[in-house]
Amino acid sequence: MKAMIMERIVDLHEEDEPLTFVDLPDPQPATGEVLVAINACGVCHTELDELEGRTPPPRLPVVLGHEVIGRVVALGDNVRTHRIDDRIGVGWIHRSSGGIEENLSPQFVATGRDVNGGYAQLMTVPADYAFAIPEEFTDAQAAPLLCAGAIGHRALKLTGLEDGQRLGLTGFGGSAHLVAQLARQRFPNCEIYVFARDENARAHARSLGAVWTGETSERAPHLLDAIIDTTPAWAPVVAAMANLKPGGRLVINAIRKEDADKQALLSLSYHEHLWMEREIKSVANITRLDIAEFLQAAAEFSIKPEVETFPLQQANRALVELKREPVRGAKVLLI
Numbered sequence: 094m095k096a097m098i099m100e101r102i103v104d105l106h107e108e109d110e111p112l113t114f115v116d117l118p119d120p121q122p123a124t125g126e127v128l129v130a131i132n133a134c135g136v137c138h139t140e141l142d143e144l145e146g147r148t149p150p151p152r153l154p155v156v157l158g159h160e161v162i163g164r165v166v167a168l169g170d171n172v173r174t175h176r177i178d179d180r181i182g183v184g185w186i187h188r189s190s191g192g193i194e195e196n197l198s199p200q201f202v203a204t205g206r207d208v209n210g211g212y213a214q215l216m217t218v219p220a221d222y223a224f225a226i227p228e229e230f231t232d233a234q235a236a237p238l239l240c241a242g243a244i245g246h247r248a249l250k251l252t253g254l255e256d257g258q259r260l261g262l263t264g265f266g267g268s269a270h271l272v273a274q275l276a277r278q279r280f281p282n283c284e285i286y287v288f289a290r291d292e293n294a295r296a297h298a299r300s301l302g303a304v305w306t307g308e309t310s311e312r313a314p315h316l317l318d319a320i321i322d323t324t325p326a327w328a329p330v331v332a333a334m335a336n337l338k339p340g341g342r343l344v345i346n347a348i349r350k351e352d353a354d355k356q357a358l359l360s361l362s363y364h365e366h367l368w369m370e371r372e373i374k375s376v377a378n379i380t381r382l383d384i385a386e387f388l389q390a391a392a393e394f395s396i397k398p399e400v401e402t403f404p405l406q407q408a409n410r411a412l413v414e415l416k417r418e419p420v421r422g423a424k425v426l427l428i
Contacts, residue, residue, distance in 0.1 A: 102144065139185070182226050248323075262288070270399065274301060288309045324347070330358075347376075399421065
């Protein structure tokens with residue numbers, strides 16, 4: 094099979110071709126697994142964290158990619174939940190304990206980091222972690238739902254938001270533009286405030302119903318009940334805490350943070366940013382339930398990601414653009 098593989102840790106400010114296009118042996122499904130012919134795979138910021146060593150794969154080379162859409166082409170022994178030609182999706186969770194907190198389990202195995210993922214023509218996955226994809230979505234539209242959408246859904250749940258409260262979104266890329274659509278449906282009386290450094294992203298947010306947009310460092314016209322941060326930086330964390338009302342909660346939706354602006358944490362003031370029972374909560378990985386719930390909600394509410402597509406061989410271009418340029422919507426590889 095054809096694949097784009099990661100062979101080394103790189104600096105994406107300097108490296109234009111972090112992945113190598115190669116031929117690999119076709120994988121075969123083990124007991125309880127399905128073999129998937131991949132049609133599309135989303136490009137996620139977590140791939141940047143893998144490539145730059147913030148969450149490095151345990152071994153190299155590895156095939157990245159964990160927003161996978163494809164068709165089942167072979168079944169391992171004892172698979173009863175899927176049939177040949179089923180359209181399925183695979184997310185960041187490749188397998189885990191199966192418990193309610195499987196995202197926190199030491200048994201958690203990440204697709205495209207701990208095992209080969211979707212930047213390839215084929216992959217295997219345990220049948221229990223392969224999800225039926227609603228017919229409403231094309232392959233390219235469905236791919237970002239498996240991570241950007243599902244992890245955004247988990248982040249929104251963790252805010253504890255109630256209808257009529259005010260929600261902030263810091264950063265407005267692949268995940269936040271889906272969270273905004275979900276929040277408007279789930280909480281129709283909530284106002285959404287968006288902080289983003291790029292004016293195109295702010296305009297996108299307004300087109301999706303944001304009542305106010307501003308720079309990441311700005312103060313919103315009202316204190317907010319909850320904020321979801323989807324950026325790779327530290328300065329937005331400090332700025333978000335200043336925009337929270339007493340008792341408000343910041344949910345950080347990121348696997349890792351970069352170190353470039355870590356000095357911003359020195360401006361954190363206990364009195365201004367943390368006092369009055371303000372909270373910071375992180376999102377850790379994802380569960381099967383999160384993905385299943387979000388796929389159902391996305392179909393019910395017609396939540397559609399905005400996507401830009403690339404052929405598999407242009408995965409390097411997609412990754413470098415994600416690292417260096419403003420983001421609008423999601424990037425998806427077509428296999």
